[in-house]
Amino acid sequence: MPDGPDLCNVRKSETRGVAPILFVAPLLFTFVIEEFPMSRDKHGRFTDCGNPKGRPKALKYTPEPVIAHRVQRDDFFEVDNAPITITENGMRKQISVRKAIYQKLAYNAASGDTRAAVEWNKMRTRFVGEYVDEQLEMVAQIMKSEKTAKDFPEDVTDKFLECLRSLKMMLGSLSF
Numbered sequence: 001m002p003d004g005p006d007l008c009n010v011r012k013s014e015t016r017g018v019a020p021i022l023f024v025a026p027l028l029f030t031f032v033i034e035e036f037p038m039s040r041d042k043h044g045r046f047t048d049c050g051n052p053k054g055r056p057k058a059l060k061y062t063p064e065p066v067i068a069h070r071v072q073r074d075d076f077f078e079v080d081n082a083p084i085t086i087t088e089n090g091m092r093k094q095i096s097v098r099k100a101i102y103q104k105l106a107y108n109a110a111s112g113d114t115r116a117a118v119e120w121n122k123m124r125t126r127f128v129g130e131y132v133d134e135q136l137e138m139v140a141q142i143m144k145s146e147k148t149a150k151d152f153p154e155d156v157t158d159k160f161l162e163c164l165r166s167l168k169m170m171l172g173s174l175s176f
Contacts, residue, residue: 135171142167 039048083094095103105123108116145164149156 138167138171142171 043054045054080098081096084097084100085092085094086100102123105116105120109120142164145160145167149161149164
């Protein structure tokens with residue numbers, strides 16, 4: 001034990017602003033640390049403790065991206081067209097998953113959900129644009145076919161003219 005007062009258990013006010021001085025006596029003995037025999041494998045991991053096998057390896061087989069994409073796409077369409085049973089106005093009926101999702105989105109949009117309304121309008125714009133493009137392609141095909149019928153009447157069959165008339169009727173009364 002060092003000489004002098006024990007300053008470790010003294011209040012700061014009793015030291016009158018003087019920091020306590022700690023006296024450290026030299027160690028009279030030394031520790032001898034014996035080396036414990038810990039076996040290691042060829043990778044340097046300890047084998048006697050913890051997780052001797054280490055982290056498991058990742059799976060070696062991963063399907064090719066093209067195959068995986070096709071499988072995912074096929075699974076998606078299978079689920080997309082799967083029938084589910086819903087109750088509407090007290091009546092049970094079966095519809096596809098896709099149609100159920102569209103109905104839910106439309107109902108949410110109509111009830112004030114702005115995200116659903118934005119998504120519904122995006123889909124509507126896309127589908128209307130695709131429909132208009134298809135109709136324009138049909139009109140262009142009809143015009144091309146009528147020109148062919150006018151320029152080469154000997155090559156045109158009655159079946160061809162019948163098909164042309166039915167295409168015109170599908171599009172409605174359009175003036176060319």
